[in-house]
Amino acid sequence: MASTDKSTYTQGYHRTVTAAHARRTAAVDAAFVLPHLTPSSRILDIGCGPGTITIGFGAYVPQGSVTGIDLAEEVLAQAREQLSTHDPAPTNVTFEAGNVLAGLQYADASFDAVFTNQVLLHIPDPVAALREMRRVCKPGGFVACREGDYPFRYYPFLPGLQIFSKYLYEMVHGVSTGLEFPSNAPHPEGTRTGSLVHVWGREAGFEPRLMTKKGAAVVAATEEERRAFAEPMIGRLEVGGTGDRFRERGASKEDVELVVSDLRKWIEDVDGWYCLVNAEVIMRK
Known part of the structure; x- marks a missing residue:
């Protein structure tokens, strides 16, 4: 999702981007929501991307309904293909x-549950959303x-992962930073979404x-897990447009090549790991 003035998601919808999103499932990424659903719940999934979580919700609400929304027909076509x-x-x-920032087409009090996953960090006015x-x-x-409490650990x-972290942050948030993440970045562009x-x-x-308010x-940590991430x-960097977006923000050709090289080294490193802490918040009306 993006603002009313910007109809593009800064990471784009190339399948190298959405392939990672398509690995997400309701059983894992929305596990904290499932105990609160009933068979007749009506669910709205905002920023649904390629729709795998949305589709997964369907089995949990057999007498209910699930509506997934996103900004771009390009990614909605992928979701419908998944379906x-x-x-x-x-x-x-x-x-x-x-x-969501332009105003949703639905009437007041239309849904039992409204869900987002890794969406608010891309919205310039999360309170309005x-x-x-x-x-x-x-x-x-x-x-x-x-929502992830970025950055990744x-x-x-x-060095290539440091460069990757820097430019990924700048691409998503639209602000510049050095190789170290700012500890006092301004709301709402802080890294601690x-x-x-x-x-x-x-x-x-x-x-x-x-x-x-919970977290997970x-x-x-395994080679298979590192490979699935990297x-x-x-x-994305080689053919999905992310390398171009990094270069637009000041990365050199050599910087992008180093990111790719170090991601490959990291996959093969027996000690390699990463961790992302996700906040999981349910707000009752």
Whole structure:
């Protein structure tokens, strides 16, 4: 998702980007939401991307419905393709274009659950977005947000991974930084998005006493896990447009080549790992 003025997602929708997103599932990435659903729940998945979480929700609400929205028809086409090839294909899942900052097309109190995963960090006004999510949420329902508390933690933090972290941050947040992440970056462009979700929720009108705030770490420690993380990133850099976006922000050709080389070294390093802490916040209306 993006602002009303910017209809593009800065990482783009090349399949090397969305392939990593398509690995996400409701069972894993929305596990904190599932106990709060009923068979008849109506769910809105905002920033659904290629739709794998959205589709997964369908099995948990057999008498309900799931609507996935995103900005670009390019990624919605990928989501619909995922739906058409899913076996069995749920009949209660649909995908539509929508922009939460421009105002959602749905009436007040339309959904039992509104869900986002790694979306608020891409929205320039997360409080306004959450306020709109609250509007379409039914009384007694909830808005659930899963957000990474960036940056990633790596071992070993090779020079190429430092360059990767710097330019990925600048590409996503639109601000410049050195190789070290700023500890006092301004709201809402701070690196600690996950730590701010409940704050933004309070500012959007949710009662703190009706919030559940938890966290879960995602770790890549085996070669298979490192490969699953790094190979899509290499694809983005080489053919998915991310290398071009890094160079637009000042990276040299040699910098991008070093990122690719060090990602490959990191995959093969028996001690290599990364960790990302995700905040998982449920806000009741």
